[in-house]
Amino acid sequence: MDLFLWVLLAVGSLIFWLYQLNKDYYVLAFFSPRVKTKDGRPVESIAPVANGKTIFGNGFDLYGSNEAEIFQHSRTHARKIRTSYIEYGMGLPMYNIIDPEVVELILNDQNLINKSVVYDFLHPALRTGLLTSTDKKWHSRRKILTPTFHFNILGHFEEVFKTESLKFVEQFADSSEICISASELIPKFTLNSICETAMGVKLDDMAEKGNIYRKNFAQIEKRFIKRISNPFYWNNTIYNLFGAKEDAPFLNIIHNFSSEIIAKRRILLQDALQNRQISQGDGDDDIYFNKKQRFAMLDTLIFAEKDGLIDHQGICEEVDTLMFEGFDTTSMGLIFGLMNMSLYADKQELCYQEINEFIENDFSNLDINQIAKLKYLDCFVKETMRLFPSVPFMGRQVHRKTELANGLILPAGTQILMHVFDIHRHPKHWDAPNEFRPERFFTENSEGRHIYAYIPFSAGQRNCIGQKYAMLEMKTLLIVVLKKFRILPLVDPKSFVFNSGITLRTNNNIQVKLVRRA
Numbered sequence: 001m002d003l004f005l006w007v008l009l010a011v012g013s014l015i016f017w018l019y020q021l022n023k024d025y026y027v028l029a030f031f032s033p034r035v036k037t038k039d040g041r042p043v044e045s046i047a048p049v050a051n052g053k054t055i056f057g058n059g060f061d062l063y064g065s066n067e068a069e070i071f072q073h074s075r076t077h078a079r080k081i082r083t084s085y086i087e088y089g090m091g092l093p094m095y096n097i098i099d100p101e102v103v104e105l106i107l108n109d110q111n112l113i114n115k116s117v118v119y120d121f122l123h124p125a126l127r128t129g130l131l132t133s134t135d136k137k138w139h140s141r142r143k144i145l146t147p148t149f150h151f152n153i154l155g156h157f158e159e160v161f162k163t164e165s166l167k168f169v170e171q172f173a174d175s176s177e178i179c180i181s182a183s184e185l186i187p188k189f190t191l192n193s194i195c196e197t198a199m200g201v202k203l204d205d206m207a208e209k210g211n212i213y214r215k216n217f218a219q220i221e222k223r224f225i226k227r228i229s230n231p232f233y234w235n236n237t238i239y240n241l242f243g244a245k246e247d248a249p250f251l252n253i254i255h256n257f258s259s260e261i262i263a264k265r266r267i268l269l270q271d272a273l274q275n276r277q278i279s280q281g282d283g284d285d286d287i288y289f290n291k292k293q294r295f296a297m298l299d300t301l302i303f304a305e306k307d308g309l310i311d312h313q314g315i316c317e318e319v320d321t322l323m324f325e326g327f328d329t330t331s332m333g334l335i336f337g338l339m340n341m342s343l344y345a346d347k348q349e350l351c352y353q354e355i356n357e358f359i360e361n362d363f364s365n366l367d368i369n370q371i372a373k374l375k376y377l378d379c380f381v382k383e384t385m386r387l388f389p390s391v392p393f394m395g396r397q398v399h400r401k402t403e404l405a406n407g408l409i410l411p412a413g414t415q416i417l418m419h420v421f422d423i424h425r426h427p428k429h430w431d432a433p434n435e436f437r438p439e440r441f442f443t444e445n446s447e448g449r450h451i452y453a454y455i456p457f458s459a460g461q462r463n464c465i466g467q468k469y470a471m472l473e474m475k476t477l478l479i480v481v482l483k484k485f486r487i488l489p490l491v492d493p494k495s496f497v498f499n500s501g502i503t504l505r506t507n508n509n510i511q512v513k514l515v516r517r518a
Ligand code: HEM
Pocket: 130, 131, 132, 142, 198, 321, 322, 325, 326, 327, 329, 330, 333, 389, 390, 391, 393, 394, 395, 455, 456, 457, 458, 461, 462, 463, 464, 465, 466, 467, 469, 470
């Protein structure tokens, strides 16, 4: 009897202790520390807590889901909850943001520049390059790479975009009309462009290897999503023991591809390294640049290596990062850009008229200055990226307790998930958010709109370093295609099923019909 009482007392005490502890930690969500408020108000009055599918908070909400279900999970919450919300799972609070007002608080906070744990899942592929690194390493890499995206350098890259765009349309030289799969052809164009501009290497004699690279990267992306959907694999040790070996063959192929590119460029640069001249100028000229040879971003890294600012491993990290960031993102922008041209004939016509006004038929004046005059095309591309942001999601991690101006206190370890896809379609900030209307971006129609309602390239310190490059590349191809062809629709986006990926994905093969202009 005594024993029974002792057991009862012990169990009662344990329950009482857990009950008390549950105020500070979501006990069943593996002791996730709770988000609190500065003035003691209920958290729900600022950010509702989403109901989980199991008693373990939200930790198993995605368990076993496929890419489309994972994508829909966040969309459904955004539709139902209609404001930024909190989830708890696997020992971590997750602050899901769909409001521009809250995104502004996060992206402007100097202490919130560390990426969320999800980006750790990219480490095997990208290691810790500019996208995934933190603190001093990130600062020093950003400093090395920033000058390579300077206006003057972009002017040189524009030459490459033009040449590659002309090569793109040359494929259809014999056809008066042709149905093409943008999903298949565009990634080849963007991979060629990034290899030449960033790496200074033409893919012409490595085309097959380029195809293999793209296929293997797609596999890595699938593995990445699988890892997100299985909370047991969020832990690196468990993943390395049970999941990582399946990644190895894909990783080897992409790392070998980038190593081969680096080796090729090192040979090309050997002369330049021997006789290198470093411009002493300030600002515009403050970049390693050999005038006899076309500059590539990789050159900056190789020269920085000579100055002891980066090592070979660091160069590989940045090359893998630039390849990945610079090819898949612009691919999606262009695929959806061509699709929207095909779907909205009247808006395509406005782009075409404008292009005809400013760009010669032989493209002789197609340069960065002329492209800047194409205001409607600019709005068209922006609207495409609003509805189909190549990077639909960004994550940050709170490394020490942080108070936000909206009254929330986020404990250390909180994962901040910014859903760009939902922010870009937030009904409070966008009229008829699902309609394609480039005119929204006219200056007079943008007045009063929250600046953070549109963040395809992020904002703040960790914004996209390649945004001007990306816009230029996408516009150049659209200009060349539009000058030569009318673009007709072959797909209905209503039938699309979106998938979660590192970038926005759909299983649908996006095709368009090109009809040669007279
Ligand atoms: C349509 C095309 C593109 C889109 C929509 C895009 C979007 C973004 C976004 C949203 C981020 C922030 C990611 C985050 O915070 O997690 C980012 C970062 C980055 N992007 Fe882009 N990007 C594009 C093209 C490019 C290109 C062409 C390059 C390079 C050639 C590039 C290089 C990078 C790098 C290196 C970062 C990391 C910057 C840092 O953390 O300092 N991106 N991009």
